[in-house]
Amino acid sequence: MPLTLRGVSHRYRGDLPWVVREVDIEIDDGESVALMGPSGSGKTTLLSILGLLTKPAEGEVLLDEASTGGRAASGLRTTQFSWVFQTANALSRRTALDNAALQLLARGVRPDLARRTALVELDRVGVGHLAPRPARLLSGGELQRVCIARALAAAPRWILADEPTGQLDHATTLEVSHALIEQRPIGTALIIATHDPDVAARCERTIRVVDGRVVAG
Numbered sequence: 001m002p003l004t005l006r007g008v009s010h011r012y013r014g015d016l017p018w019v020v021r022e023v024d025i026e027i028d029d030g031e032s033v034a035l036m037g038p039s040g041s042g043k044t045t046l047l048s049i050l051g052l053l054t055k056p057a058e059g060e061v062l063l064d065e066a067s068t069g070g071r072a073a074s075g076l077r078t079t080q081f082s083w084v085f086q087t088a089n090a091l092s093r094r095t096a097l098d099n100a101a102l103q104l105l106a107r108g109v110r111p112d113l114a115r116r117t118a119l120v121e122l123d124r125v126g127v128g129h130l131a132p133r134p135a136r137l138l139s140g141g142e143l144q145r146v147c148i149a150r151a152l153a154a155a156p157r158w159i160l161a162d163e164p165t166g167q168l169d170h171a172t173t174l175e176v177s178h179a180l181i182e183q184r185p186i187g188t189a190l191i192i193a194t195h196d197p198d199v200a201a202r203c204e205r206t207i208r209v210v211d212g213r214v215v216a217g
Contacts, residue, residue: 008059
């Protein structure tokens with residue numbers, strides 16, 4: 001069943017311009033979707049609304065045709081969604097393995113099981129050999145793959161990625177985007193905000209955003 005936006009508009013204060021305007025989109029389970037648009041187009045805000053981090057000023061966000069408003073949003077964010085951001089979000093003094101296990105540990109998964117699961121995903125994205133290394137000693141590309149492993153380990157229904165290759169060189173971008181797009185579990189949907197046409201081309205569908213409106217996709 002889909003993740004749906006109906007008539008969604010948003011601005012951060014009542015006296016500010018609309019950042020997202022009258023958006024209707026539907027994204028299915030297991031689908032890979034790129035959000036593309038120029039800087040300031042509203043794609044990051046749109047991604048935040050899709051991931052239930054931002055409540056829209058107008059309209060509604062539905063999951064399986066049910067409302068995600070009110071208390072439902074908090075539980076869904078924890079159990080259904082994982083995030084990968086442009087800047088790798090890692091605890092610098094903790095190992096790659098501990099960082100990859102963080103979301104599972106936050107859910108209350110037993111530590112030994114969380115770390116075993118995380119190690120499988122570190123191996124899947126090509127950095128299993130770095131599991132005992134402190135995050136502060138990893139390169140940008142290695143850290144980003146650790147963050148992807150963390151998202152995959154949580155086995156979410158939805159992975160949302162905000163410019164995850166924006167600070168990486170071309171070769172590392174290809175490695176990271178492959179890990180994120182191709183290594184996700186069957187049935188896990190990916191929504192990725194990106195400026196990179198090569199990354200978007202790897203996705204099944206592209207939604208183009210201009211001045212807060214969806215103009216294609």
